[in-house]
Amino acid sequence: MTLAAGIDVGGTKCLGVVIDVDSDIGSEHDILREVRYPTPHASELVDALAVLAAELGEVETLSVGVPGLITLSGVMRASPNIPGSVDVAVGPDLSKRLGRPIHVDNDGNAAALAEWRYGAGRGARNMWMVTLGTGIGGGHVLNGVVQRGVNGFAGEIGHTVVNPDGPRCTCGRKGCWEVYASGRGLGMLASGEPGESVIERSRRGDADAITVLEAYSRWVAIGLSNLTNVSDPDVIVIGGGVSEAADVIMPMVKRWFVETLYSPEQRQHPDLRVAQLGEHAGAIGAALLPRFTVAS
């Protein structure tokens, strides 16, 4: 048994878990301890993580997944959803405070690892995880290793540009994929109506709502087909809040995916799957980081 703690820093809460990383079952019952804490201003983040780590107890490894651009040494360069998060040395400061090495990576990379090891991506050789939440997160697991890039900034698929003259993104540029294909994007395409409401109307057969969801699903599919052109994956796992309406959205996304794919009849299509680990994916994946990240 190897006890590993993972903490997922979200926009509103930090969720910490302890799992046995030798276990290959990974159901919710395998979460041995779980602790929650409200996400503070970035200037108090290291203090909050130290408190959480103490509550999680004795473990072999301690790791943290944080949103935004995270360097290989664990410095948060910028994170749009956490106030004050420019150049916060999460890894180095927490490591100094607790007197132990701390692994820090992007939350999308962590979630991808969790789905690959225990969830919808099991058995995949070349897997992308795409999280359709308020924004869009991504993570790429290739041959069992999370792909971090030269600086740690790989997988920022939400900010690939699909329309250079499109609406402004939170990153300051225009027409990023997440402007259209995130939960926020769904709201924009519905002229401000909440996504849940559009989905509810579509379930009742409302033609206008179905038109909005078709447009939304097309944007999702365009991004997935771009990912497929870049890296030829065998599995793409779709997670995040939007995936809770997978029964409505996935059939549309799958149809548009075939429409938008390059040479669809001459290739094997990646399997589009719905994430299985829900809100625990980021924390479980953080706990897995030391075992499935190549030392840099």
Ligand SMILES: [Zn+2]
């Ligand atoms: Zn952007």
